[in-house]
Amino acid sequence: EAQVTQNPRYLITVTGKKLTVTCSQNMNHEYMSWYRQDPGLGLRQIYYSMNVEATDKGDVPEGYKVSRKEKRNFPLILESPSPNQTSLYFCASSLAGEDEAFFGQGTRLTVV
Amino acid sequence: GDSVTQMEGPVTLSEEAFLTINCTYTATGYPSLFWYVQYPGEGLQLLLKATKADDKGSNKGFEATYRKETTSFHLEKGSVQVSDSAVYFCALSNTGTASKLTFGTGTRLQVTL
Numbered sequence: 228e229a230q231v232t233q234n235p236r237y238l239i240t241v242t243g244k245k246l247t248v249t250c251s252q253n254m255n256h257e258y259m260s261w262y263r264q265d266p267g268l269g270l271r272q273i274y275y276s277m278n279v280e281a282t283d284k285g286d287v288p289e290g291y292k293v294s295r296k297e298k299r300n301f302p303l304i305l306e307s308p309s310p311n312q313t314s315l316y317f318c319a320s321s322l323a324g325e326d327e328a329f330f331g332q333g334t335r336l337t338v339v
Numbered sequence: 340g341d342s343v344t345q346m347e348g349p350v351t352l353s354e355e356a357f358l359t360i361n362c363t364y365t366a367t368g369y370p371s372l373f374w375y376v377q378y379p380g381e382g383l384q385l386l387l388k389a390t391k392a393d394d395k396g397s398n399k400g401f402e403a404t405y406r407k408e409t410t411s412f413h414l415e416k417g418s419v420q421v422s423d424s425a426v427y428f429c430a431l432s433n434t435g436t437a438s439k440l441t442f443g444t445g446t447r448l449q450v451t452l
Binding site: 260 | 343345371373380381382383384385388390428432435436437438439440442443444445
């Protein structure tokens with residue numbers, strides 16, 4: 228089944244404790260992105276990648292890192308999480324040249 | 340920069356009522372426009388899209404027409420069902436791809452019997 232898989236689905240952590248949210252897609256898509264969803268703000272793009280070893284900042288990159296060492300994986304790294312990073316995070320992927328994005332089920336992160 | 344403005348929710352309707360969710364946008368050039376739907380506990384999925392002026396996107400009884408003169412892309416459905424209860428997001432892409440989507444704030448729809 229074609230899908231974007233995020234892990235974990237739910238995470239509660241403490242301020243300053245490094246964490247990684249994984250994202251994997253099995254559709255051989257070139258493009259991958261991370262978004263965060265907050266009430267009243269919709270989805271905002273954090274980082275995106277157009278291919279292996281090619282990443283770029285989105286609209287709200289502060290406090291996040293990403294890497295794209297393999298085409299299928301695009302992990303989101305929070306080196307020192309803070310409470311303002313409490314949010315619902317979505318990974319998305321798409322084919323180069325296509326305009327439909329496929330989303331994972333989301334990761335609900337709480338930083339206390 | 341690009342932006343999308345959606346009507347505030349939540350919208351509560353009885354089953355079989357007519358639905359309109361307003362969406363307007365600001366963008367340079369000729370963006371593609373989308374409606375995504377998010378069912379409870381799930382990720383977003385594409386509902387419909389339109390890539391040029393006067394195009395009408397349609398799917399599952401939902402429709403939206405790309406109106407360049409009013410920079411709008413309002414979502415409509417003639418008769419909603421309880422199963423349509425979800426959050427609806429209007430979005431645009433100015434890159435011709437899905438590498439960067441600009442989303443509205445989302446509108447929650449609740450349909451009751």
